[in-house]
Amino acid sequence: MADIKRRQFDSLIIGAGGGGLRAALQLAQADASVAVVSKVFPTRSHTVAAQGGMNAALANVLPDNWHWHMFDTVKGSDYLGDQDAIEYMCRAAPKAVYELEHFGVPFSRLDNGSIYQRPFGGQSQNFGGEQAARTCAAADRTGHAILHSLYQQNIRAKTHFFDEYFAVDLLKDEEGQVLGALAFNIHDGEPVIIEAKTTLMATGGAGQLYRTTTNALINTGDGMAMALRAGVPLQDMEFFQFHPTGIAGHGMLITEGARGEGGYLVNADGERLMERYAPKAKDLASRDVVSRAIATEVREGRGCGDGNHVMLKLDHLGEDVIQKRLPGIRQTCITFLGIDPAEAPIPVFPTAHYTMGGIPTNRYGQVVVPVKDTPEEPVTGLYAAGECACVSVHGANRLGGNSLLDILVFGRAAANHIIEHLGEHRYHKPMDENSIEQAMQRLNRWQQTGEGESVSALRTELKAVMEEHCSVFRNEQVMRHGVEKIEALAKRLDDVRIGDQSNIFNTARVEALELENLMNCGLATMHSAYAREESRGAHSRIDFPERDDKQWMRHSLYSLENGLDYKPVRTKPISVDSFPPKPRVY
Amino acid sequence: MKFKIYRFNPDVDAKPYTQEYDVDVQPGMMLLAALLKIKDEQDETLSFRRSCGEGVCGSDGMNINGTNGLACVTPVAELKQPVEINPLPGIPVIRDLIVDMEQFYQNYRDVKPYLIVNDPMPEVELPQTPEQRERLDGLYECILCACCSTQCPSFWWNPDKFMGPAALLQASRFIEDSRDQATAERLADLEGPFKLFRCHTIMNCVEVCPKGLNPTKAIGNIKKRMVARTL
Ligand SMILES: Cc1cc2nc3c(=O)[nH]c(=O)nc-3n(C[C@H](O)[C@H](O)[C@H](O)COP(=O)(O)OP(=O)(O)OC[C@H]3O[C@@H](n4cnc5c(N)ncnc54)[C@H](O)[C@@H]3O)c2cc1C
Ligand code: SF4
Ligand code: SF4
Ligand code: FES
Numbered sequence: 001m002a003d004i005k006r007r008q009f010d011s012l013i014i015g016a017g018g019g020g021l022r023a024a025l026q027l028a029q030a031d032a033s034v035a036v037v038s039k040v041f042p043t044r045s046h047t048v049a050a051q052g053g054m055n056a057a058l059a060n061v062l063p064d065n066w067h068w069h070m071f072d073t074v075k076g077s078d079y080l081g082d083q084d085a086i087e088y089m090c091r092a093a094p095k096a097v098y099e100l101e102h103f104g105v106p107f108s109r110l111d112n113g114s115i116y117q118r119p120f121g122g123q124s125q126n127f128g129g130e131q132a133a134r135t136c137a138a139a140d141r142t143g144h145a146i147l148h149s150l151y152q153q154n155i156r157a158k159t160h161f162f163d164e165y166f167a168v169d170l171l172k173d174e175e176g177q178v179l180g181a182l183a184f185n186i187h188d189g190e191p192v193i194i195e196a197k198t199t200l201m202a203t204g205g206a207g208q209l210y211r212t213t214t215n216a217l218i219n220t221g222d223g224m225a226m227a228l229r230a231g232v233p234l235q236d237m238e239f240f241q242f243h244p245t246g247i248a249g250h251g252m253l254i255t256e257g258a259r260g261e262g263g264y265l266v267n268a269d270g271e272r273l274m275e276r277y278a279p280k281a282k283d284l285a286s287r288d289v290v291s292r293a294i295a296t297e298v299r300e301g302r303g304c305g306d307g308n309h310v311m312l313k314l315d316h317l318g319e320d321v322i323q324k325r326l327p328g329i330r331q332t333c334i335t336f337l338g339i340d341p342a343e344a345p346i347p348v349f350p351t352a353h354y355t356m357g358g359i360p361t362n363r364y365g366q367v368v369v370p371v372k373d374t375p376e377e378p379v380t381g382l383y384a385a386g387e388c389a390c391v392s393v394h395g396a397n398r399l400g401g402n403s404l405l406d407i408l409v410f411g412r413a414a415a416n417h418i419i420e421h422l423g424e425h426r427y428h429k430p431m432d433e434n435s436i437e438q439a440m441q442r443l444n445r446w447q448q449t450g451e452g453e454s455v456s457a458l459r460t461e462l463k464a465v466m467e468e469h470c471s472v473f474r475n476e477q478v479m480r481h482g483v484e485k486i487e488a489l490a491k492r493l494d495d496v497r498i499g500d501q502s503n504i505f506n507t508a509r510v511e512a513l514e515l516e517n518l519m520n521c522g523l524a525t526m527h528s529a530y531a532r533e534e535s536r537g538a539h540s541r542i543d544f545p546e547r548d549d550k551q552w553m554r555h556s557l558y559s560l561e562n563g564l565d566y567k568p569v570r571t572k573p574i575s576v577d578s579f580p581p582k583p584r585v586y
Numbered sequence: 587m588k589f590k591i592y593r594f595n596p597d598v599d600a601k602p603y604t605q606e607y608d609v610d611v612q613p614g615m616m617l618l619a620a621l622l623k624i625k626d627e628q629d630e631t632l633s634f635r636r637s638c639g640e641g642v643c644g645s646d647g648m649n650i651n652g653t654n655g656l657a658c659v660t661p662v663a664e665l666k667q668p669v670e671i672n673p674l675p676g677i678p679v680i681r682d683l684i685v686d687m688e689q690f691y692q693n694y695r696d697v698k699p700y701l702i703v704n705d706p707m708p709e710v711e712l713p714q715t716p717e718q719r720e721r722l723d724g725l726y727e728c729i730l731c732a733c734c735s736t737q738c739p740s741f742w743w744n745p746d747k748f749m750g751p752a753a754l755l756q757a758s759r760f761i762e763d764s765r766d767q768a769t770a771e772r773l774a775d776l777e778g779p780f781k782l783f784r785c786h787t788i789m790n791c792v793e794v795c796p797k798g799l800n801p802t803k804a805i806g807n808i809k810k811r812m813v814a815r816t817l
Contacts, residue, residue: 040635041687043730044643101711104701104763106722113713141727144642148726152700187680216638252640332640335659336614456626500631502597505681508630 004436008195009035009160010422012180014167014223015202016042018050018143018404019386021150022411023200023418025103028157030419035194037162037183039218039510042151046204046216047407050143051328052120052257053135054100054404056093060110061117061133063125066090069134071579073402076122076286077395078537079553079581080236082570085363085391089402089409096408097136104149107138108325118260118325122286122399122586131284133260135401140255140328146404165192166510167222169439170199170230170382173432178230178381180431182439186510189503191443193436197425198381198418201227201359201367202411205387206521208514210352211463214246214253218514223388225517227359228524232369232379233559235390237357237521238529239538241398242472244290246351248309250336253353254329254346256400259283261325263314265294266345267302273310278586285586288397288538291350295472304347311345318342350472355521356398356538357528358390360557365389365414370557375567383418385410392555395569396537446512452497455512462489462515462522470529475542479530486526490519524558531564532556549581587611588668589620591632595681602679605629611662617669618646618658634683641796644729647674647736648683654733654794674736677745689745690732693753697775701760702768718764725759725804727797728752734791734801740784748784749776751791751801758804761811773812782808 011027013020016038027034038045057064069090074081101107101115108116115136123132138145154161164186171193172178180195203223207215224234244265245254259265264283267273277293278285285293294310297303304311314322319342322330326341333339333346360376362368365383368376386407393406469482493516500508534548535541557565571578587609594602607628609620618636625632634657635645641659648657649672651665662669673679678686703712735741735750749757757776760766776782782805791801 040637040643040645041691041730044635044637044645046638046643048729049638049640049642098709098711102701102703102707104760104765106719106726106763107711109714109716109719111716113715115711138726141642144729145726149701155695156698156700216643218637328642335641336616454626454630456630460626498630502595502631502681504595504597505633505684507625507633 005190005192006195007035007192008428009033010196011198011200011418012037012194012196013200013202014181015045015204015386015388016161017045017202017204017386017407018047018146018150019407019411020200020202021147021154022408023202023385023415024159025150025153025157026412026415027418028154028159032419032422033160035160035162035196037165037167037194039164039166039186041163042161043148045147046219047143047147049216050404051140051253051255052260053118053137053142053401054097055120055134055399055401056097056136056405057090057134058094058097058115058117058136060114064132064134066093067576068125068127068132069093071127072122072124073393073399074579075584076397076399078397078547078584079549080392080395080536080555080569082392083573083578084570085393087573087576088363089393089405092409093405096405096412100146100149100408103153105138105145107136107145118257119284120260120400121256121284121290123284131281135257135260137257139324140257140326143404166513167226168443168513170226171432171435171439172230173429173435176231176379177429178379179429182436182443184443186505189506191440193431195428195431197428198383198421200365200414200418201384201388202386203388205355206518207352207355209463209466209518209522209525211467212246212251213352214243214251215353220514220518221355221521222514222517223384224358225520227367227384228520228560231559231561232359232367233557233565234524235357235360235555235557236392236528237524237558238532238556239356239396240352240470240525241287241354241356241538242291242350243353244287244294244350245312245348246353247336248347248349251351252332252336253351254312254348255326258312258314258326258329261321262317263312266311266313267297268304269302273297281586286397287400288540289586291472292540294350298349309347309349312348313345314341315343315345354398354403355387356390356394356396358388359384361385361389361391363391363413364417365410366417370565370567383414385414396539446498446509447501448497449499449501450497452495453492455496455498455508455515458489458492458496459515459518462486462518465489466522466525470526473540473542474529479526482526483530486522490523493519520560527564528556528558553581587620587662589624590668590670592672593682594679595631606668613663615662616658617650617660617662617665620662621657633681642729644731647731647733649673649675654737656731656733656796659796674732676736676742687732690735690750690752693749694730694756697749697753697757698768698772699756699760701763701766703765704767712765714764721762722759724799725755725762728755728799729797731796733794733796737790737794739788739790740786744780744784747780749781751805754782754785754808755799755801755804758808761808773808773815776808777812
């Protein structure tokens with residue numbers, strides 16, 4: 001392995017979405033040498049697609065404070081969120097937004113010159129009272145505005161970028177300390193070992209697990225799978241969010257901001273359907289609640305058109321509001337449906353959207369694993385932040401607008417902890433050659449030629465299995481078959497071959513590696529879901545319709561070697577009283 | 587539907603060639619979906635970039651029947667057959683439809699595309715009125731797809747000297763931002779016969795921008811500000 005190119009940095013960040021770039025900026029500004037590896041040019045990362053906005057209790061439009069935000073987040077999580085991390089995030093939120101504004105984010109503005117905020121689902125004043133308006137927005141292009149500004153500030157800070165490099169696996173020594181990662185340059189296929197005192201995973205979600213998804217084609221759960229293979233269990237993977245309003249049959253997202261601005265859902269009878277399911281919050285109930293409502297309407301025969309969707313009505317808002325506040329989704333509807341939402345309603349259906357689970361971390365971004373009797377022992381040198389991580393602030397159901405917040409707050413927190421770590425660890429540990437060999441084997445495995453299955457055929461089956469067996473409503477039988485099917489698919493991976501053996505921009509090779517990663521994430525999701533015999537947040541079992549706090553108020557941990565394990569929820573906040581579990585009504 | 591696609595892999599091909607594909611297209615299908623179908627079902631070696639599939643990430647700029655555009659928001663139904671697909675023109679090809687964007691990015695970085703504020707930052711947001719904020723509409727939405735710059739003759743001839751429409755649009759985005767405090771330097775940086783003034787207002791860039799942005803107008807605004815400054 002001596003001939004593989006090696007580079008050395010203080011800190012390695014895998015992923016150049018909002019999480020990775022926020023961390024990179026913090027590190028670069030602290031004069032650490034930092035390398036950011038991304039399989040796509042940074043501004044093509046999926047954060048760019050985020051629409052509606054980011055939550056922070058700025059109280060620019062309606063009264064607000066971080067403690068109400070915390071209550072809503074705990075309730076939204078269906079009491080599976082860790083309350084110390086949630087308190088930390090909600091307290092840090094206003095500062096995170098002001099920092100972004102100072103970095104240049106072109107937030108929409110109110111008449112008095114302050115940042116525009118809109119109502120989003122699951123938000124309340126005064127611990128469950130009136131609707132709040134907590135989501136800071138740049139029209140409906142907030143993710144674009146944030147990602148570009150962060151990339152721009154990183155240009156200014158002279159961060160090292162490895163653009164269009166694919167990270168293959170983590171490298172670690174026998175004590176389990178993480179020493180960097182093996183990646184390869186997609187342009188010419190050349191492998192490179194990046195040695196670093198700390199490695200931060202910021203690789204985003206795994207939305208490509210499902211056939212219909214709001215997620216970009218690159219969201220294949222690579223970082224989560226890398227962690228799994230490095231022996232880190234994945235946490236709470238059964239909680240996959242289905243966004244209530246994906247464009248039916250297509251999957252493009254219509255932001256919750258559309259309902260925040262006053263849009264509402266109607267069924268085939270023209271009824272405002274959410275009045276039945278959430279009398280108070282109506283269309284701004286939590287996402288799991290709205291998604292189940294739509295799925296139920298369709299199942300009970302009140303779907304529109306062919307009966308397989310409901311309608312999102314916006315035309316009553318008037319063209320002005322739509323053009324000013326929701327120009328992006330208006331364009332998307334015109335492009336993909338030939339429908340102008342200023343004139344006609346949009347057909348929508350719950351669509352795979354967000355991976356609540358992921359790599360377990362504490363609120364400093366350190367990856368934590370169970371060791372003997374301690375459920376959360378940090379893995380030296382390894383951090384995770386953003387959608388690939390599970391802190392867990394979202395628990396069983398994420399609130400809209402809390403993910404952009406999560407990636408920024410914990411990207412920054414992880415960087416701050418890394419800076420401390422770097423202060424205490426001046427030298428790189430020696431590289432572990434065995435670990436390189438293993439990672440190279442995984443890469444070289446794709447040089448096998450001959451007859452075999454194709455990547456695309458297996459991937460299509462995987463997505464179909466996930467959609468059929470692990471969707472909005474679940475039950476024992478459906479998931480038992482799901483487990484059997486996905487285990488069979490995973491075995492077939494060995495027989496997959498790619499014909500393209502070129503080293504120049506080989507996208508077939510990239511897709512093959514991504515399929516392996518997706519498969520690992522699929523296994524984790526299906527197994528965790530099958531085992532959890534209750535309904536909580538996005539995990540909704542017809543055969544176990546109630547939440548069971550006695551048995552199941554605990555986090556799932558799935559590992560490749562040992563299968564499932566569990567650990568308690570951290571119910572104790574940092575400084576305030578704990579919010580005990582209560583029935584969740586909206 | 588028939589597609590004629592530019593192919594070139596320097597690993598194996600002595601020179602570029604055109605390959606024909608036949609694809610079953612469905613109503614409402616976008617060009618990206620047709621390309622993915624070719625890659626999945628006919629030819630895994632066909633190479634192109636893609637990510638979001640909805641026109642926001644800027645990955646899949648290519649030349650479609652002679653005009654630059656994003657494959658993911660181009661309905662195949664509107665295209666004349668056979669659909670001729672080429673890489674973005676005027677910049678080096680890495681493989682098939684994948685081009686080397688380095689010069690394009692370099693020009694972007696050269697206009698200092700970041701907010702510069704020299705005063706101490708307040709504890710809260712820098713104020714900006716809705717009217718001031720509106721001046722950024724039509725500028726900040728750029729997705730760096732390079733459709734405009736690679737359709738600009740001035741950029742083809744002098745990619746290392748003329749900034750090109752995309753980078754100039756970014757320059758304008760910061761010049762117009764009421765919060766930015768480096769306007770004078772930004773304008774000074776663009777002086778000389780090439781960086782800005784090579785634009786001959788041919789408007790190719792405006793015609794192809796998939797986000798409906800208007801780099802020509804932005805360039806005009808910069809020119810106006812320069813004139814105002816020297817008066
Ligand atoms: C359509 C849509 C709209 C949304 N709107 C909102 C919203 O309004 N508000 C909100 O709060 N949240 C929203 N979300 C969720 C939010 O956008 C994401 O959760 C968040 O942006 C994830 O950021 P990230 O930094 O964790 O990852 P990403 O932005 O996904 O970035 C992942 C990075 O990792 C890199 N990477 C991955 N694998 C590898 C590998 N193997 N090698 C090298 N690099 C790799 C990628 O190149 C990329 O740079 C939305 C999500 C979607 C899908
Ligand atoms: S208007 Fe200027 S920038 Fe645009 S294509 Fe013409 S020369 Fe290029
Ligand atoms: S101005 Fe338009 S065409 Fe040019 S890079 Fe930006 S989005 Fe693409
Ligand atoms: S794939 Fe993102 S713009 Fe086309």
